[in-house]
Amino acid sequence: MTLTTPPSATIPAVVSRAGGALDGPDSLVDALMPSPAAPRGHDLLVEVRAVSVNPVDVKIRASGNRARADRVLGWDASGVVVAVGDEVTLFAPGDEVFYAGSLDRPGSYASRQLVDERIVGRKPATLTYAEAAALPLTGITAWEALFDKLRLTEHSTGALLVLGAAGGVGSMVIQLAKALTGMTVIATASRPESRAWVTQLGADIVLDHSAPDFEKQIRAAAPGGVDCVFTAQSRGRIPLFVKVLRPFGEIVAIDDERDLDFYALKDKSISWHWEFMFARSRYGWDLQAQHDLLNRIAALIDAGRIRSTVTRVLAPLNAARLREAHAIVETGRATGKIVVAAEA
Template structure:
């Protein structure tokens, strides 16, 4: 039985507690038919990691992590999409041990080939943010290349917001994007990613938006909705 070093928790403790995250050697399960054994080179931290650590029972020891990038070491008996040596990235699965491991098992069917233009760290930063942005634009809002109107992205310089701006710039040519940013540097970042207009969400947001879109916006995305429903 192979073992690997993993990072997780045994108790639901606040981040300020030294025992909120611990390192532990764990056994790796046997490869399933569609599993890849990945040598993890990089992971990223998402808000869901914090929520899991605070609210999900550890059941002894729970490994954290969703996003990862690494190199395939072994493949299951039914794997057809990858081979040892392939560089991959993925978002993992909530019903399996997390990605914060030196070696990690993931189903090939939720795995992608790491873009050659990206480092492992850059690739590991993408999966959950990109999936959220894509599903919001094209599944939830049901936008298409023919869509016309105005999209307001609140908190546009965060992970999901940044990916959303880039996707809209390439795939939604007739949609005008208003992005919120908290200072000039972040506003420039949003414009570089394709936003036609920027406003400061620390000021009177409604007035700024209505100045740019007098009849209101057609679609709204906010990565942080607490306290913003009335606006």
């Protein structure tokens, strides 16, 4: 076993003690917690160097914590492997890694974390820890949406409409679609800074989803109908999707809308897919596929074909900086990803 820093009985962490509103005194708190046990099986013990904040962090914190037991949030990290379990074959102590973790285990808002090697990738060599921490959750989500759900390939052509394109996942959808398929990417963004951002990432056409003639804009961009839709903004959009998608078109969604009129899609035989990147880790389904796709994303980064989506880095990794990051993400108007690094 190799450690980059001496072991101790406790480690610094940021915990959500009461959850709820961000301004609550116990929503995010600096704390000392027991150090993770020595890794067993497929587990890695990782020294966390940077984390990014996702909407899932905000959602789980805001939902409250009735038990008031300290909970470590965080589902994106990059760092260094310091010890490995007896069944580990993919990594060794000293390896630099990035990953999104599991909803069912303590998160990454801590100096050390246990994580299954099969959902971990090798950190892109050309990126800093902060740049790498922006990528795992959104990269996995975008990859599974495009290639597992929509089944796009390098030979795929047609129009892909991306709603919520300036967000973390949308930013990766644009890049992966442009790097690995022949699709024309129609991105939606309403503010000048978000329009500039998605253009930089490679979107072919940028439309304003807040415009009164949004539907007309889509029809002009894809006269034969949109082939596929990626959406992080499904509320109230089913009628629009029915109008702008071609027959046998496909939709993949990542938001949590429950009251959607799926029957309206039947007349055009439009398919609806849900994407939830934690399904693999929660149910133990083909775990190593996540390792493999993270390594492919790292290779694309190191080849210069896609880029990190970090737009702001805060430091150090403490409750104050994480509160600041949560506040930015909570607005729903952040472009790219907000990262909190262990050191400035």
